[in-house]
Amino acid sequence: MMTQDAFCDAARQLLGDRGFTQDPELVDPWLTDWRGRYTGRAIGLASPASTAEVSALVKLCGEYGVPIVPQGGNSGMSGGATPDESGDALVLSLRRMNTITRFDEDAREITCEAGVILQTLHEKVEAHGLRFPLTLGGKGSATIGGLISTNAGGTQVLRHGSMRAQVLGIEAVMADGSVFDSLVPLKKDNRGFDLKQLLIGSEGTLGVVTGATLRLLPALAERAVMWAGLGDIRDARKLLVHAQKQAGDELEGFEVMPKHSLAAVLGHKHGARSPLQGTHEWNALIELGADASDADTLQDRAQALLESAFEAGLVEDATIAMNETQAEEFWMLRDEIAPAERALGPAMQHDISVPVASMADFVADTVPQVEERFPGTRAVAFGHLGDGNVHYHVLAPQGAMPGEWEASDGKVISAYVHDLVTQWGGSISAEHGIGQLKRDELARLGDPVQIAIMQQVKAALDPRGLLNPGKLVPLAPEASTH
Template structure:
């Protein structure tokens, strides 16, 4: 069949709104969020229901047409970008944007894949609940993408990643059949857990169309603090002190190198350092209470920070005096990526190591990278409580052509950083996924058993290889 006749077959299934062929309308969805990967597609399929997704996938399977599932297109690893040869069609879930139900009694929301994260936050707030996952792209990231990448964010310390927050899944499998798994059962021993298999699969095993998501009580009161510390080791000591004093009310604990703070102060209008004394490292802490009968979180956080100062763990500290100040503290953390981009070209890594090894890794890996690649500067920030490090290696000062520098140095620096991560017992992807950017490195660094199992699962569920081709699963010769 010709390309046009294939598109006509999909148009007959999905109707005039269900197939987009205008080049200008397609163009924004052919490039990844970072602008590093560029693809081509003759059309975007835009089904409006699970039944339409199933029909489209069944037809794609019949015709052997690859599909690239896409939500908000916020992937950091090129996971939602179609192949450059134009062989695949994009399957957009953005029209499937209903919150089907929201139950404060069950603490559950059932959301379609195209629901934007911030819209779920707003809807849950209306009924006195919240969905405890947030990230910088919350205004465009969709539930389907968050499930498919097992997204994390700033609240993993207390609530876990999407794996912990997804109670059920509805998905269309590669043959067009529908996996109906939205029931939020606490006990279910019917063999393999297809829900967990689909979470983090990056659309390579099927298309998530809806998810049952766990909600928690709304925050009655919160306190946000900032502390300067001498080292990541002191930051970890502060975390353990906070946990001992405040228990599981510690919801966020972020560590930031001082140069990262400096980039925010330089490039983000209105940003101010929260403390009077600049320190080599900084910590952002959030304490949340759902019950107003408990002692105030600000008072408890002030007491914990006072102890940290007395013990010499912190060199300076402050607690936000009001909600506007608390938001200003968090704005620093949420602006780090934007400020890093403004600072100049850099290679950015989303990695994880065991929490106990994270302080040493943040210092030693940066020093080693700067020695191995003279002229570069390396630093990091991250979620200390879960071992997630956002590690950046910046091009030498004055580098004008960032893409050319990345093309020359990228492969060597990638291998250097990833080797250091593996040596520390860590993972080359903490929360952004593998996509196409890290696929070859996954093959190089993973055990043969892991890669063989992944390929076997892919072959069993998607024998025609139509689901999100060339993502996640290393090619032959890459593993």
């Protein structure tokens, strides 16, 4: 306790009153993850104002042996930014570091501190006719640092890749307080290991991301948004291949949802309308985007794509949004699935991927398998078919007790789904990371070779284990024999 007091005095000395607090009113909101699954305790909340302050703070934590939990917008899905219950750790918020430090329109690059919020970045570059090609539900709170640390995804990964693909340069404070400065964007650089790539997606366990240089793209001049009704998920896969062949780089999005999900949205969301007259086992939402040079013929190309797909027998019916309002309505149907499904009762949600080529077969095969194995449940898969990544929900049987069901039957179901995913060569975390939510599942199902390498790298770069302890990296077995 004495040591904790001494640390807090030193931290306050270093960062000032704005930079360090123990006031429960200020600290407590950041001790629970936004989904409300985890609540921890902390020695205090640090909000440094600069990379130099982060560096000095990390060194101070090293001196006192204080564990550090880095935090951005606290909108992660896996509890990766929530401290444990010991109360030993410091929450290190990057939110005060929210300056855009360089913006080069011609080079289409922007450099900013880690605490810049995604939506702020969008607005900044859109005002200059550019766009940052990554977005997701939590854009109003998610920070650039958090998005990098979790290698966030979203609905534009199909064409533009995940956060990793947007990062041109990075700055991070390592466990010993040294500053890894690789902010200068070099398109080609072969001076050894790509440490930037190692830090992206490491969930704050190898270093604290303090800044980044990101790539930007020209604003889309126009988009064409289509809705197609399909008889079979395997036709969705064929339609995807067809669209990729015909639309090439213009294919911006390809999302699928089953009849059940669309019905749930139509029942849940006031004013929602189905884009098509009839009902279909599956629905696909397809978006093409065009730069200025190609905008005038985009609708024609969308029309041609749907006609040829219809002739090939891939779609039962289809339509193109007539205007931007209707395009927004189509996307709203997709975005409302999660809340609509949630309103139907308890469900286990899984953020999984398999190879893109296998996803249709995976869904077709495993949905009945899960429903048969756990009578009364309903399995619903929807989302980014083009990325081989679906949200795979298993809804509880009628009458299941919320809270109780998730902790008992739900756990068994999740383990079963994760087993299936692993058998299909897939990932138990496509987008949301491991955090504390899936660390034990990773230990259970991950490749032992890969886990061993992760442990070795972690031990090398953070030998005292002070950076985000308990997250992501499975613990080394107490007495390993292999």
